[in-house]
Amino acid sequence: MSPTLLILAAGIGSRYGGLKQADGVGPAGEAVLDYSIFDAIRAGFGKVVFVIRRDIEEDMRSIFFDKWKSKVAIDYVFQEAMDLPGSFKAPQNRAKPWGTGHAIWTARKKIKGPFAVINADDFYGREAYFLASGFFGDTDNVLRNRYALIGYRLKNTLSEHGFVSRAECRTGEANHLSGIVERLKIKRDGSRVIYQDADGKPAPISENAMVSMNFWAFMPSIFEYLGQDLLRFLAADAQSLTAEFLLPNVIDGLIRAGKVEIPVLETGGQWFGMTYREDREIVRGKLLDLVHRKEYPSPIWG
Numbered sequence: 480m481s482p483t484l485l486i487l488a489a490g491i492g493s494r495y496g497g498l499k500q501a502d503g504v505g506p507a508g509e510a511v512l513d514y515s516i517f518d519a520i521r522a523g524f525g526k527v528v529f530v531i532r533r534d535i536e537e538d539m540r541s542i543f544f545d546k547w548k549s550k551v552a553i554d555y556v557f558q559e560a561m562d563l564p565g566s567f568k569a570p571q572n573r574a575k576p577w578g579t580g581h582a583i584w585t586a587r588k589k590i591k592g593p594f595a596v597i598n599a600d601d602f603y604g605r606e607a608y609f610l611a612s613g614f615f616g617d618t619d620n621v622l623r624n625r626y627a628l629i630g631y632r633l634k635n636t637l638s639e640h641g642f643v644s645r646a647e648c649r650t651g652e653a654n655h656l657s658g659i660v661e662r663l664k665i666k667r668d669g670s671r672v673i674y675q676d677a678d679g680k681p682a683p684i685s686e687n688a689m690v691s692m693n694f695w696a697f698m699p700s701i702f703e704y705l706g707q708d709l710l711r712f713l714a715a716d717a718q719s720l721t722a723e724f725l726l727p728n729v730i731d732g733l734i735r736a737g738k739v740e741i742p743v744l745e746t747g748g749q750w751f752g753m754t755y756r757e758d759r760e761i762v763r764g765k766l767l768d769l770v771h772r773k774e775y776p777s778p779i780w781g
């Protein structure tokens with residue numbers, strides 16, 4: 480069975496100021512997401528599932544679905560605040576999405592086999608998709624219900640225009656993930672890199688720290704784990720207008736409980752993203768350079 484690519488594209492993009500997942504920054508008007516789909520197809524992925532908001536359905540259909548449906552199977556699901564397990568109800572005025580863990584959980588009915596997860600507005604590089612497909616191609620990984628993380632060095636994932644959030648990874652024997660913790664408001668501060676700790680104070684972090692850019696390789700069992708943790712999360716925060724159910728917190732709990740093995744597959748490929756409006760021209764220049772080097776066609780969809 481060919482793996483599925485699950486694309487998280489329901490973000491509001493408050494720091495960017497618009498629908499950044501559809502912003503045409505490539506030389507022929509391609510979005511960063513178009514390059515992700517292209518890379519996934521050439522790495523052997525057979526289906527793409529989008530997690531989107533209901534209000535952007537028509538835009539996503541015209542910009543992405545119609546262009547790619549002849550080359551790969553396309554499906555989508557809505558991430559909605561009211562889609563919760565059990566008898567939990569979201570506040571009527573809850574506008575903020577419930578977070579990455581909830582976004583993945585919403586696709587539980589669309590995916591039946593191995594799948595990778597990415598953000599819609601991040602460029603991960605060709606190597607990352609081949610690492611994921613190679614991982615799925617190892618029958619032992621499937622039989623042992625292993626997951627995997629595509630890892631990047633923090634220094635290669637920072638924005639020049641403001642702070643970012645990253646999940647810092649700790650590894651143990653055989654480079655397996657031993658812990659993961661969300662670090663907020665990371666930025667360069669002179670010669671060092673800092674983040675905001677739980678008390679709101681600046682704390683140092685190594686620029687060579689391994690971090691997650693939310694590129695995961697999962698088996699369908701993750702949906703059951705997410706559902707169980709989502710129930711626990713909602714027992715405390717169902718009426719919150721801002722609390723988020725974050726994937727790194729779920730993964731960290733699974734590792735500590737010894738329920739999953741997660742090797743970290745480090746890629747030396749180039750990452751860049753669209754966090755801020757000011758990132759746009761940098762991303763445009765990098766994509767143009769990749770096209771000039773014949774690493775991608777233009778237009779990307781052929």
